Amino acid sequence: MRRFSAVADPAAPLPAPETGRAHQRPRGPGQPGGRRDLLSRVNAVAVLLVLADGAVLSAVCLHRGLGWGWSAAVAAAVLTIRGSSRLYRRRLWLSWLQDLPRSAASTALAFALVCALGLVSGTPAAELAAAQWVLIAFALVIEPVRWCVFAFGRWCRRRFDRCDRTIIVGAGEVGVNLARTMLEHPEFGLRPVAFADSGPDPDRHSPVLEVVDGDLADAIVRLRAGTVVLAFSHTRDSPLVDAAITAHRLGCSTLVVPRMYELHPDGPGVERLRSYPLMHLGTAPTSRPTWWIKRAADLVLAAVALVVLAPVIGLCALAVLVESGRPIFFRQVRVGMDDRTFVLYKIRSVRQTGEDDSQVRWSVVGDARVGPVGRFLRRTSLDELPQLWNVLRGDMCVVGPRPERPGFVREFSAIHELYWARHRVPTGLTGLAQVHGLRGDTSIADRSRYDNYYIANWSLWLDLRILLMTAGELCCRRNR
Template identity: 35%
Template structure:
């Protein structure tokens, strides 16, 4: 059965991880300490002491690999997630290694030390070799499962969008090793097939079917209209002793990945996960915003001063321009910019997009819009809390009213503070681009927020976010 195969695979994983970690350590020693590749460090410890340390290093790293879910089935964990977990485990391992050596230095002679270059070489080589090992395992499993071996035999209960979605994903990912034996359903006729997976009969044949077949798993994929039968079907599945899972048919109602909260034993499904609703996450982001805004004002102050002078000299009117935008929790606020257009009637300005070769844009305004210099006064918006360094770009009230009727889930962007830059902007969705695509990227950011993600977006903004080819 596949459960036994998974246990064998995990044992093989652990054995390979021991060998790979030891090989990465030996490679780092050979490159840095032995002197055969790089000049040897003066005063390093004897080889016996280095390799005795493996007795402690290998078990610690195995515990870290298990802690970061590196022994879960490949069906569950994607390649990117696995690589990220390998990096996290090695970062923690390096920190533990460094901390232990720092504490043990009083027991080591002053003219001898553990090479720090070797530690860094081990860190890099272990990540590379571990990722290579797991890629090879994935390729091996893909070949094995594509050819019909080590498969998980699954029966679906209920023909629905959830059933189709499961079959679609299994079909394009043969390396997962799922073999869908068929579907039991009360409405589709026996023999009806979706992607070669046939309806075998009604759901009341479940017990008969279980008695005559060897299954690894049952997946309940009932249509949402048939949830009245759910309790009876779950009871029959549990009676069979076969592992059962539930794939809900509510993707059209809850279109994103929900998360569950335990309310004293009562499961509560949240329609959307928004990490920034947590106090700790919101506080951390606010600290980064304040420090980043102060840093931005200091760095850009010469550019801002020069821009203000040029605007004042070349065009009559104020240097700054404020415009009402919709922010956190649908609250309006004044967003500041350097004025890039001729002074105009506010009632007309509110209803117009900027168009290519717009005569209202001044020569200086054209340059500062292209280079995003006109946005730098928004560091003040960040400081006072109306905006964040990173988040969905805010829109004017008129267009918010328009888009919320036309674009599903548009208003969800207002569950977080708007930003100076965002995931949509660094992916090219600025100015006159698809609003729908922009919202898709904004929602991805809202649901997958982390401090690291914010820093990634700020880093990408430096290299491809300032110059805006869609700015007029």
């Protein structure tokens, strides 16, 4: 039976080592960072909902003659709370009734917040009453406007085919029914373009779609797919997890048909395609707006740390020079995001013994080539300080999975499940695995699980936690 492959052969050779900046692979039209990927994330219905809320707020504020200060406070409270309540999210089911309880609750919460702000600040009763009436008028006017926005969105999807190109992984009964439902109901915003499986059941009257019998990543780029739906496959061992990570890595919206979907309730993160619930997997961390905050913070931290720690780096370099001579700094090819190679910089902690076998030899505790200075540098992690330059160059982040050498990446990817998936974000100086004691000669499988957990649950707060735990590790030398 035919099978599709979600990823490239892990034993295949990696890109040739580079001596400069990380190699830049050409981006396909559906790959992360491409112009199409950015535009596909701008959802027209979500934009219209924001504009509708802003227009109604402006109109009622002007009608009630509310001052600029209170108008700004009311607008900030309403838009922030409604945004955090996910009223401006991308969605398949454009149902005003389904969204009505959430909309009403968010407006009520904004009303309570404005009232509390007015009481705390000692606002005159007349001004506070005007702000309250603005919110009441907004609540009465906005719902008919939202009904019109949803109706307009459904009409545009049907009339102009404003639908996301979709690959369905799994061509069994569920996958075939999903494809048929998408074609019959374009108002849900999905247009199937291919199955990725061994092929639809010939006994069923399935839609005529292309059957992907090869690399899923290539199919996503070639077909310009923006959404991947993971349904049940013909083959029991179909690598749905690999497919989910591949779609996630390429910036696609990923929807999963849950097991026992007939009994699955609606809830946060659950979309609805007619009678089918679809669980929405989070987008890739690198595609979120907060990733730009992470990158800006990395640049500031790395630049400040290099300036402040320059004397420390100088002293370490002098100690290495006295102990074992030149070279002081050690350069090594490592694998970063999307399997791109880059040159990593460290202070040399191993004595030179002729031929450089660092690309294929695993460092272990008690290595005879490591002298007293090298052991001190490794124990205190001072040998890692030059990697701050890699952070400034964009090769690495401060927090992320630790980079590994190409030969070991090939070996570990062939042995350990989903080791390859840790390369869908940039590598880092420190990571979740390292602060849990997985440094040096420790379990690769455990490191892989921690790294993939980090990517699936990434947030700025998680990065801050890892930095605090790293500081605790360096100061107290114990796992927390």
